Amino acid sequence: MAHHRIALNMKGVPYKTIWVDYCDIEPLSLKLDAPPSTTRAGAPLYTLPLIQDPSTGATVVDSFAIAKYLDATYPGGITLVPEGTDAFQTMFIDVLPSLLTQHLLLLHITRIAPSLNPHSEDYFRRAREMHFGNPLAEIAPVSTHEALWKQAFEGFSHVHGWLNANGECKVFFMGHKPSWADVALVSVLAWLRIYNGRESREWKELMTADEGRWARLWGAMEKYVHRDGGEALP
Amino acid sequence: MAHHRIALNMKGVPYKTIWVDYCDIEPLSLKLDAPPSTTRAGAPLYTLPLIQDPSTGATVVDSFAIAKYLDATYPGGITLVPEGTDAFQTMFIDVLPSLLTQHLLLLHITRIAPSLNPHSEDYFRRAREMHFGNPLAEIAPVSTHEALWKQAFEGFSHVHGWLNANGECKVFFMGHKPSWADVALVSVLAWLRIYNGRESREWKELMTADEGRWARLWGAMEKYVHRDGGEALP
Known part of the structure; x- marks a missing residue:
């Protein structure tokens, strides 16, 4: 997403x-x-x-x-990068792959390819196979999925630990107002939901993890995650 | 520091x-x-x-x-943790060891011990030897120092990359005002200067690195780094 x-x-x-x-x-x-x-x-x-x-x-x-x-x-409404936070937001985007998204990319990689149209699927497949030096199906075989999911899950918990510094009842990275870091987190959640579905074990586990933090963030941000024309996610 | x-x-x-x-x-x-x-x-x-x-x-x-x-x-003057940045500041402190301070700790470890008083030196020595499973002198032998310094140097450059998101002429992590992240960075600089001295190759290299970023940060923050009674660093 x-x-x-x-x-x-x-x-x-x-x-x-x-x-x-x-x-x-x-x-x-x-x-x-x-x-x-x-x-x-x-x-x-x-x-x-x-x-x-x-x-x-x-x-x-x-x-x-x-x-x-x-x-x-468009200065009205939500400020995506509040003044003085450019470096902080950039740092968060930079550390997110090693914590979370590289594990999820591997976990979803065989599901991403066929979701693209044929031209893009071919490009995606060749680029990833060149990067990893393996056929797409062998980059992250099913036997590795449990470990990858565990690593991603620990990544979420690690971010939860940082967010706890905000104190109780704060939904967003900067407390009461959403910003760019929340966009990054919610796009990870949306991605996970698109490739696994709302009834999946992964989605359900995440929605009850970390004292309900991700369920609260999703609840607050889902309205921004619709596709063109307001279509809801699966 | x-x-x-x-x-x-x-x-x-x-x-x-x-x-x-x-x-x-x-x-x-x-x-x-x-x-x-x-x-x-x-x-x-x-x-x-x-x-x-x-x-x-x-x-x-x-x-x-x-x-x-x-x-x-004491709400007057500098705000150390500006509203909404608790999680960001916490994240920065959390990622700093793997980027910077773990390499510098190893580089300085044999110099730290004798700078403590005898009781503390003994405690420091035993705790570190237990943690690393090696006598203090063998934790980071001189042959590793060049690589450790290079890793620390790359860590500074990595942080410099984040700070570039603030645009030109911004000295501090949050732009024009110092905050907790700058305290953390400047205490690393002070630590490096205490154990190497202002005439050392390490200090001189750092002061000209990353487009002069660390020289500017030190220039702006040195006045807060004095010891009790305003004594300047070596």
Whole structure:
């Protein structure tokens, strides 16, 4: 579940999603005059998400930059990156893979590929197989799933420990107000729910874990996680 | 260099330091009716730092709790833990050892022991030897120092990367105002300077690294790092 769409929903900014195959990202970026977000082996690398705002003419690439753009351009309502927290929010996004998302990526990897359209599935499969040096089905065989789920579960508990510093009854990373760190956490929850379903053991375990913290966060943020047109998650 | 003394200096709260040997921490805590900060093997564990505030009668244990107490009791001036940042500050303190301080602890370990008084040196030596399962001199032999310094140096650069999210000309973790995360970073800098000296290769390398970030942070915070009575560091 993409951060930038949750952010747009939190901001209440209407938008239309256009799905782009991996191989079309560079041509589209060049057509829209969007800058590369980074480089790979010295060459410019064009990435999604990318937003184009018809009300200002701006094209913005990279989900954190999009969040900052939305705060600056649509200052009403929720502030995604409250003043003075840029480095903290960046740090959290940086540590999240080793704590949580790398375990969940492996756990879901064989389910992600067939959920893409054929062009993108092929690209995803080849890129991951090159990265891990293994056929997709062998990157994380079923025998590893229990351990991966345990590691992800411990990652959630670790974050719960940090959030306990806020004291009782605080739902969000910054206490009473949602911010970018909550977008990141809720997109992990949404991702887990999409690939496992609300009736799965994984979802049920998480919703009762860590003194109900994730159930409360989901309850507060689910309304921002709908797809285009307000469609609810499975 | 202890976080709580930098915090007291930032708050401008006058204080007197009493040095306590490891073996005297528990009896002193019991005498002052100070709570244990945690447990070890089921038994209460009494730790330093501990402050006793004669103006309120409060006894507070644990450096983060001391910071929160100082903000609540002396709200003027610098706020150590700005509202909404408790979890972020806690996360930073939690990730700092794996990035930075565990490498520096090993690098300095044979220099720390003889800087303590004999009772504490003996306790420190035994505790570390038990933890690492090696005589103190063999925990991090000189042949490992170059690699340890490189790891610490990379840890600083990693934090620099997060701080770059604040944009240009921002000295502190939260931008224009110092907070608890800066206390943690500056106490690492002070520690490094105490054990290496201002003329050391390590200090000079760090002061020119990462686009001068650490030199600027030290410049802004050095005034809070003096010892009792305003004595400057070596």
